[in-house]
Amino acid sequence: MSDDLKARITAAFKDKSKGDKKMFYIRDVVKWFPGDDRHAVQNTVQELLNEDILKYWSSGSSTYVMLAEFFPKE
Amino acid sequence: MEKSKTPLLDQLEGGKWPSFVKDMKQAAEKSPMAKDLISQLELSYKEKIGHWKHGGIVGVKGYGGGVIGRYSDRPDLFPAVQHFHTMRVNHPTGWFYTTKALRKLCDIWDKHGSGLTNMHGSTGDAILLGMKTDQLQPCFDDLSDSGFDLGGSGSALRTPSACVGPGRCEWACIDSLDICYNLTMNYQGKMHRPMFPYKFKIKVSACPNDCVASIARSDFSIIGTWKGVIRIDQKEIDAYAASDLDIQKEVCDLCPTKCMEWDGKTLKIHDGDCNRCMHCINLMPKALRPGKEKGATILVGGKAPILEGALLSSVIVPFMKLEPPYTELKDLIDRIQDWWDEHGKSRERLGELIKRLGMRVFLRAVGLPAVPQMVKAPRSNPYVFFWPEDIKKPDEIAKEVK
Ligand code: HEM
Ligand code: HEM
Ligand code: SF4
Ligand code: SF4
Numbered sequence: 463m464s465d466d467l468k469a470r471i472t473a474a475f476k477d478k479s480k481g482d483k484k485m486f487y488i489r490d491v492v493k494w495f496p497g498d499d500r501h502a503v504q505n506t507v508q509e510l511l512n513e514d515i516l517k518y519w520s521s522g523s524s525t526y527v528m529l530a531e532f533f534p535k536e
Numbered sequence: 537m538e539k540s541k542t543p544l545l546d547q548l549e550g551g552k553w554p555s556f557v558k559d560m561k562q563a564a565e566k567s568p569m570a571k572d573l574i575s576q577l578e579l580s581y582k583e584k585i586g587h588w589k590h591g592g593i594v595g596v597k598g599y600g601g602g603v604i605g606r607y608s609d610r611p612d613l614f615p616a617v618q619h620f621h622t623m624r625v626n627h628p629t630g631w632f633y634t635t636k637a638l639r640k641l642c643d644i645w646d647k648h649g650s651g652l653t654n655m656h657g658s659t660g661d662a663i664l665l666g667m668k669t670d671q672l673q674p675c676f677d678d679l680s681d682s683g684f685d686l687g688g689s690g691s692a693l694r695t696p697s698a699c700v701g702p703g704r705c706e707w708a709c710i711d712s713l714d715i716c717y718n719l720t721m722n723y724q725g726k727m728h729r730p731m732f733p734y735k736f737k738i739k740v741s742a743c744p745n746d747c748v749a750s751i752a753r754s755d756f757s758i759i760g761t762w763k764g765v766i767r768i769d770q771k772e773i774d775a776y777a778a779s780d781l782d783i784q785k786e787v788c789d790l791c792p793t794k795c796m797e798w799d800g801k802t803l804k805i806h807d808g809d810c811n812r813c814m815h816c817i818n819l820m821p822k823a824l825r826p827g828k829e830k831g832a833t834i835l836v837g838g839k840a841p842i843l844e845g846a847l848l849s850s851v852i853v854p855f856m857k858l859e860p861p862y863t864e865l866k867d868l869i870d871r872i873q874d875w876w877d878e879h880g881k882s883r884e885r886l887g888e889l890i891k892r893l894g895m896r897v898f899l900r901a902v903g904l905p906a907v908p909q910m911v912k913a914p915r916s917n918p919y920v921f922f923w924p925e926d927i928k929k930p931d932e933i934a935k936e937v938k
Contacts, residue, residue, distance in 0.1 A: 487882040489733050504731050521591040522604035524883055525690035525730035534592060
């Protein structure tokens with residue numbers, strides 16, 4: 463079940479990142495999956511962060527999540 | 537004499553207050569980063585424009601916060617501040633350091649960063665200003681080896697903070713230090729792995745003097761208070777009466793609820809009307825002490841002006857006993873954060889969400905009753921109306937009348 467959600471979240475990130483916008487608020491990610499439990503989505507995002515598939519991006523005051531491949535290089 | 541390269545910054549050293557410019561110049565004697573920082577700031581003052589780029593990296597391995605990425609947009613002019621990240625270090629509860637720990641912190645920072653610090657930021661953390669990306673991990677490892685950890689940043693639980701409380705202060709009604717430490721340890725996940733709509737701050741003051749300004753600066757404010765009568769030591773009252781304190785004018789007349797009486801000999805307090813503002817106790821600490829039954833008032837929704845305007849916290853639990861392991865407190869925090877996490881918009885603080893949906897919706901969602909202590913004065917804040925579902929429709933009423 464969790465693997466399925468992982469795949470769906472990753473796919474959604476790929477799909478949503480097609481445009482210029484690459485960074486998303488965690489709340490927006492949760493909203494992509496109205497049928498799923500909010501906590502399950504958040505926990506799965508955490509797993510994807512641990513696996514370095516996703517990466518945090520932060521302005522300092524608010525935090526976004528994005529695909530690691532798009533994380534800005536210095 | 538050589539002409540100063542920073543005429544604008546120099547002006548800030550002219551006033552009678554201590555100036556950060558002086559500190560920066562001192563640091564610049566041994567730190568190239570501090571030197572370029574001064575030059576970039578002078579340029580900003582001259583052009584009236586900031587030269588920092590915001591955001592990016594968040595932390596070290598396993599952390600989603602604690603580091604705030606900053607880059608110069610003029611690395612061509614100021615190569616030493618091309619990266620100038622901030623590291624937030626979780627301060628010891630109540631800001632009690634040994635000099636040994638402080639020295640250790642400074643040594644680590646001289647080794648890995650600019651040497652400039654901000655002790656402390658308004659979050660409470662020890663702020664280490666100015667670090668290159670490649671120094672993040674080694675600096676963290678050194679901090680970690682010395683017993684320090686990162687604080688919170690971004691859309692996370694921020695480093696909880698507390699007044700010195702029972703560590704120094706006889707007015708403490710709760711153990712602010714233990715509560716703060718307990719919550720910090722309990723919520724490590726929420727601090728280091730941001731998952732909230734926005735920041736969430738918890739601050740603990742052990743009495744209504746509220747020395748950490750939790751009511752103005754935190755989403756969840758815990759303020760020590762008491763039930764029952766203010767304890768009076770009549771002998772000490774006599775001593776104050778004989779001193780140059782004017783008990784009538786300076787104490788009784790300034791009591792916000794006018795619940796004190798002074799006949800020149802005996803002080804009487806109508807405790808039922810006292811709102812525990814601490815004024816009388818602050819003025820006559822030897823004669824007056826908080827009541828014996830101690831606990832805390834819980835308030836929510838405070839915040840500084842960024843985005844929407846500033847808000848003060850509102851009372852949601854007038855009195856809660858606070859003893860380890862603080863289960864009731866943590867359950868309440870969890871319910872509140874979960875409700876906010878579900879309904880809050882991105883970058884919407886708890887207080888703004890409560891304003892948007894209504895205090896009664898909030899109270900119902902977290903399972904708290906509306907009580908008189910939440911109301912400032914009759915009719916001033918009507919939290920309680922009929923719920924839509926409790927109101928009968930005209931046709932239902934018509935049916936009943938028939
Ligand atoms: C000498 C006679 C009276 C005086 C001086 C008086 C004075 C007042 C005042 C000053 C208020 C405002 C309270 C506030 O909201 O700050 C008030 C409210 C009110 N008065 Fe009177 N009143 C008098 C007689 C009456 C009578 C005879 C009635 C009804 C039969 C009445 C019914 C009300 C009601 C319903 C309110 C509103 C209470 C609320 O805000 O919840 N009053 N009155
Ligand atoms: C066509 C007749 C009436 C109209 C249009 C009317 C309208 C209003 C309105 C608009 C308010 C203010 C409500 C609010 O601020 O929340 C009010 C308040 C009030 N009215 Fe009337 N009213 C009428 C008749 C009456 C009568 C006959 C009485 C008493 C016998 C009365 C007693 C009151 C009282 C006591 C309040 C204050 C309620 C409160 O503050 O809780 N009204 N009325
Ligand atoms: S808030 Fe009260 S208990 Fe805490 S340090 Fe201030 S006066 Fe003392
Ligand atoms: S604590 Fe404040 S409200 Fe209470 S009696 Fe003293 S001055 Fe009055």
